[in-house]
Amino acid sequence: MTHQLGPWTVSPEARHLYLAVLHTQSVDSAADPQALAELLRFGLVIAHPEGPDGRYLALNPSEAAAQRREILLGQISEAMAGTAALPATIQDLAIAWQYRPHQSHATGAVEHLEGVEAINARISEILAQTSSEMLTAQPGGPRPASSLALSLPRDLDALHRGVAVRTLYMDSVRMDEATAAHVRTMTAAGAHVRTSGTAFLRALVFDRRAAVLRDYMPWTGPGSEPQRALIVEDEALVHYVAAMFDREWARAAVWKGERAVPPTSAGDPLTxxxxxxxxxxxxxxxxxxxxxxxxxxxxxxxxxxxxxxxxxxxxxxxxxxxxxxxxxxxxxxx
Structure with a gap:
């Protein structure tokens, strides 16, 4: 039984039959018909133009390979053209999916989330699909130790996958040893961290295709307000958020986790x-x-x-x- 290996390969059975044709110009009646079909398809043999049935001529393998190469290159070119056209062919369906009813109250390209667990789970899901860049703006003071412990393996995994990670903190976190240790680990793995003396808003941006923002809408639900976030996938808005991050980043000072020594008087240390x-x-x-x-x-x-x-x-x-x-x-x- 012939085992077809692919359009660019020749099976052992077909190779054996080719050698037989090369020396005898004939195919034995007991020969594997699939091997013969493979040789004919590859262009390694042709039926003898003047001989009786069962006689074949072996052709130059190099020329056959060159012809097969041209065929495959044409198929690859056609496939690449089709691949490039794929997004346009389903654009109307993609728009319909983007604006689908969503159980997490998505409105258009904005998804509303409530609760720390739901927000972190969604961030982990988006980060797992991120391939090139993650931007993180963390205003305020030092992050809780639990938040640092949760994000560390997730962010390190992204770095190991080749994702470029940039994080922006306020200058005041330079005094916090837990944050400094976290930054030392991240920068040693290839992340870039800076601190700023000016206020900025919390944001996470993934591949400039999705952003996680704080939900500032007034809380009208029952009980105390939970942590709330928005998942934004509108391309124009995400690029705007990324541009704001880049502006703050250009003004900020590089930090690799060295801990600042506090001054003897009140106030934050100079970077x-x-x-x-x-x-x-x-x-x-x-x-x-x-x-x-x-x-x-x-x-x-x-x-x-x-x-x-x-x-x-x-x-x-x-x-x-x-x-x-x-x-x-x-x-x-x-």
Missing amino acids: PRQQDIARHLAAGAGQAAVAAALQVSERVVQGDLAAMRRMLGCNTNAALLFELGRRAGRGEWS
């Missing part, structure tokens, strides 16, 4: 970049020169200066420099 800005300004450099030296935009420098003024209660850059100099003299800033 490493803010300390660099302060040193350059104290040396007499202007904002443009500081930006060039640190390889960031002037807008980033301006944003850090605004955060530093708020942190230290200063109204002007001159007052900020004076306060930084005073604190440096007392050993409060490194």
Whole structure:
């Protein structure tokens, strides 16, 4: 019995029959008919044009392979063209599915979720389908240890699958050892983390095709308000959220989990970049020169200066420099 291996291969039975035809120009009546059909289909033999039935001519295998290659390449080209056209052929059905009635109260391209377990389960489901990028904006203070423990294996798995992970925190988390340890593990695995001194909204973006946002609609249900989230799959809105993340990311300072040493007075510590800005300004450099030296935009420098003024209660850059100099003299800033 011949075992067909594929349109680009020749079975052992067909190979044996080819050698017989090559030497005798005939096919024995007991030969496997499937092997003969395989040779004819591959173009390795043809019926003898002048001989009686049962006589065949063996053809050049290299030429037969070249012809088969051309046939396969044509089929591949046709398949690729069909693959490219597939989304358009079912676009109307895809739109109907997107706006289907949904048991989790989906309206259009927005899905409403309630409860920590439901939200985390949906995030895990979306992340499992993510192939290139995950953006995470985590405002506020340090995340609960339970949240860090839940997200760590999930995020590490994404990194191991080749997903690029970027996470944005507030500057204040640099003081938290649990968050710092989490960031050290993530950055060692290839993630990128930055912290910002300016406020931003919580968001998760996956492959720029889906976003998880906090639900800010007033709570009208019974009892205390549960944690609520929106799953957004509208392409334009998701790209807008990603653009807002990218803007905040450009202003933020790199953090690899090194824990900041708190100052002796009240207030948040300066980030490493803010300390660099302060040193350059104290040396007499202007904002443009500081930006060039640190390889960031002037807008980033301006944003850090605004955060530093708020942190230290200063109204002007001159007052900020004076306060930084005073604190440096007392050993409060490194």
